[in-house]
Amino acid sequence: MSEISRTRARGIDRVVDVLEHLRAVRHPIGIGELARAIGAPRSSIYEIVERLTDSGLLEVDEQNQVYFGPSVYFYADAYLASHPLFRHGRDEAIRLSKVTGETTQICMLLGNKYTVAFMQPGSSLFRIISETGVLVPIPWTASGRLLLAGMSDDSIRALIPPEDYVLPDGRVIDIKDFLTDVAAARLTNRTMTLGLSDPYTACLAAAILDEKAHAVATICFMVPAATPLEKREELLDELVAAARNVSSRLIDKPWAAAPR
Amino acid sequence: MSEISRTRARGIDRVVDVLEHLRAVRHPIGIGELARAIGAPRSSIYEIVERLTDSGLLEVDEQNQVYFGPSVYFYADAYLASHPLFRHGRDEAIRLSKVTGETTQICMLLGNKYTVAFMQPGSSLFRIISETGVLVPIPWTASGRLLLAGMSDDSIRALIPPEDYVLPDGRVIDIKDFLTDVAAARLTNRTMTLGLSDPYTACLAAAILDEKAHAVATICFMVPAATPLEKREELLDELVAAARNVSSRLIDKPWAAAPR
């Protein structure tokens, strides 16, 4: 995750490493274990954890396990308030999930990975594929192809590390094929993949665009692969409509008339 | 906010100051302005902002205004998932707001301040008193009294800075009176204040308790001060029931059977 440098690391980098690690493990963790996991000296991490606990960014429970603290909640609240994308995207996802009964997600890129930003489970009993916030290689997903639509082939090659083209089952995606997929997604603004990251799941997605027509997120359904094609096309139409809906609401500047 | 020390500051402290300042202003802000606001050298802040932007903790828009980045959202998502308090508290607040038509809030302490963690506006047109995440002196609020119920008088004195006893209109709350209020709240687990932070608003609150019977949050209504006492008592009963409801669900360990 961090640089391989063997030299003394900065406090800031340690902080980032700590937070990223907690996100990755998604569990409270002992301070010593945390230090080991991110390859940092224990003394440094003890210090940092104390400082961040004081500020509420982290929290230490009665067994001295470290995890995120209340401050991140308030920071996120402010973040969400400034991003209509999330507010409206969530609303649409919840609505679609109710109307169609399918599991609906809002997805986005985070650095060079793909992640689920929000998920609303459907009414049918259907297992959850991936948790919110877990980072996944972009080529593993239908949405990932849509989210790259705004980029040139060269920058896509630069962005995605080679190992990300290897699927969980060992198959390797050809980069040329992938770029072709992206180009196709660019034109239609919709993708449908079958058994990509998971053999029994089809993923349907439509892109949410910002004012410059860049894909900033996708809204998608996770449906059983056995779902008839006609039904899937129908669902995809719903997604495209919903995405357009959200996109159109992003044009209003969020804090244009805000007080100083 | 930070120490008054004139010496060189740590990177970590700068990071915390930056995040806290963004929370306080609740707006994207220029880098130079940010540096000035927290009393830090510009060069340091440029550096830090760049680093934090890379990690997604901050975001810089096209006008080079800095604000929270997507990472905080995912950290908060993890935080919420590990805190049943928030999930259940939110649900209850939304339900109460629907049932009663009143503005409902979940409130908690953050360091030595009081803050609204979640707010669900009521059906009636009623102005919003305070935004989510804004820090308010504890003595200004009804909920604050409940939230201190687990502490001794001495630790309360140590916690709250003297200036926090001065109300916005200039009146000063006597510390003894305040401690008496807290003691009363401790017994009944409910508070009602009239025109404390605002002359036309009554605040009704009940405490949500953790497994050790410490108040970890409150659930409260903001109603017009003119609301008849009988009606207010009725609403308070609802709050107490809701709080008990949430409290009882906090006893289950959130990640007891979680996978490694």
Add this chain to the structure above:
DNA sequence: CGATACTGTCCTGTATAGCGGACAGTGTGT
């Protein structure tokens, strides 16, 4: 026009933050 106030980048010296390691305490296995 010059004056003032920004902004973003780059450089250099030194106060100090982070590292490594020692230490005592606790628990668990044999």
Add this chain to the structure above:
DNA sequence: ACACACTGTCCGCTATACAGGACAGTATCG
């Protein structure tokens, strides 16, 4: 009983992160 693996605290050395300022560029003002 000992060995081993922890944990949390403390301390001194030194590589370096931070502060401070210089710099060029841009914008607004009268």
